[in-house]
Amino acid sequence: MVPKRSSGRDFYDQLLSEAPDGRCALCGQGLADTLDHQLPKTAYPLLAVTPANLVPTCRDCNFYKGEQAPATAEEQTLHPYFDGHVHDYVWLTARIAGPPEPAISFHATPPPDMPPVWAARVLRHFTTLKLARLYNPQAGPELRSLSRSLHRLPPKEIPEHLRERAADWAEENPNCWQAALYRGLAESTWYAEEGYKEPWH
Ligand SMILES: [Zn+2]
Incomplete structure (x- = not known):
């Protein structure tokens, strides 16, 4: 948990505000109101606050992805910024x-x-x-x-x-x-x- 008014909170808010049209970067439909760890922080703790690993998403997409830890490339959902x-x-x-x-x-x-x-x-x-x-x-x-x-x-x-x-x-x-x-x-x-x-x- 990041305390309010910390620079960490500002950083999260900044990433959230970059969602195109305020929409979820995964489904394009829901409101982007949370940051999804593209690779789960339980499996990849060192990536937890890497900006590229934090994607603005809706709560449904965040929930459905859950804490899946993809073992292979085929098991990953699409990354909105890096899959070119x-x-x-x-x-x-x-x-x-x-x-x-x-x-x-x-x-x-x-x-x-x-x-x-x-x-x-x-x-x-x-x-x-x-x-x-x-x-x-x-x-x-x-x-x-x-x-x-x-x-x-x-x-x-x-x-x-x-x-x-x-x-x-x-x-x-x-x-x-x-x-x-x-x-x-x-x-x-x-x-x-x-x-x-x-x-x-
Ligand atoms: Zn979504």
Whole structure:
């Protein structure tokens, strides 16, 4: 425990304040209100206060990661700052089920050209942090809002609109749930022609 008003507390607050948009660096969704030891301090005490080992996260991600001590590279979740080119790959996908009405589920789908260790870590990251459970419920309000917008567009412009939305979100982060959702919708001929007309429940 770091006493209040100590330089250690200032240091922690400084690291927390660097979270992009105040969001968790692991899921991108929850509020960054704690610092996660990427490698647990019980197993790696010398790394406990190394800034690179302290990542602003939400309490859920921090809890799900717990005190897992990865024994191999494959067993590590992704590090938001240091895994470099892992973040250049598109690995989050959304499956669009339907008819009769659209149903969305998110999946970790490492691309075939991703190095196997990274692919294993992407899958580990997605399952350990329970990202499907976090992202799946986001799709409902987004689809309802999108359906209203698409009803105002000429039908022939809908596929291009979905592709643009996918590209705009990918600029933020190619593996955010919104980018994955719009990529999936843009690839679904059924959604662009019929699916968007169906109510989402
Ligand atoms: Zn999180």
